[in-house]
Amino acid sequence: MLEQITQLFMHYGIWGLFGMAFLDSFISPIPPFFMQIAMSLLDPASALRYATVAFTASILGAPIGYMLGKWLGKPLLRKLLPDKWTTLATEQFAKNGDAAVLIGAFTPIPFKVFTVLSGVFNYSLTKLMFFAIIGRGLKFFLIGTLFHFYGKHAKILLDEYLEVTILGIGALVAIAWVIWKKRRKRYS
Structure with a gap:
């Protein structure tokens, strides 16, 4: 089924990539990463254009995931979990949300998880967009x-090297994040 959906999006070329990347930010089960690779493999000269399209669509879809989390996720969370767990999760996301969004925007974990959770846990939309731009930019433009x-x-x-590269860049991002946080605390 996933292959059929991907083929449907591939039929529309660059607009299909845009649609898939846009929907990946809030609902789609298929990451645009695979379509970007397939299209870049067919036309390597357009790889940076594909990266730009996927990046732009992904960033444009992020606020929709955020709003879905804010409007639908919170009431659902309150029905499913005790208040103390929801409060704890909200505190943890407030404390570690920057790193979660930055690393999550880059990794193969579906991006919608981070956009929706950002809304559910009242994370700053501005921060979500800032860290999404960095993480998604790294991901799509590395491939491009x-x-x-x-x-x-x-x-x-x-x-041969994708998993190692993603882990390596993820580790570098995490290290840079820790250093930035420490410096920020020192100067506060």
Whole structure:
């Protein structure tokens, strides 16, 4: 079924990629990452354009995920979980939400998880957008840049080194985050 949905989006080319990336920010079960790779493999010269389209659509969809979390997620959460758990989760997201959104926007974890949870836990929409721009930009433009410079050979690089690269960049982002937080506390 997922393959059929992907094929449907692929039929519409760049607009299909836009739609898939947009919907990934709040509802779609299929990440646009795979479609971006497939399209970049077919036309490596347009890889940076595909990255730009996927990035833009993903960022435009983020506020919708946020609002869905705010409007629908909170009442649902209150019905499913005790107040003390909801309060604890809200506090933890307030404390660690920056890192969660930044790292989550880059990793293969569905982006909608972070946009919706941001709304549910009253995380700042401005911060969500800021960290989404950084994380999603890294993710989509890393793939676009690889295909732009290495063409079809980028697929081989991705197959062999994608997991290690994502973990490495995720670790670097996490380390940079910790350093930034410590410096911020020092100067506060």
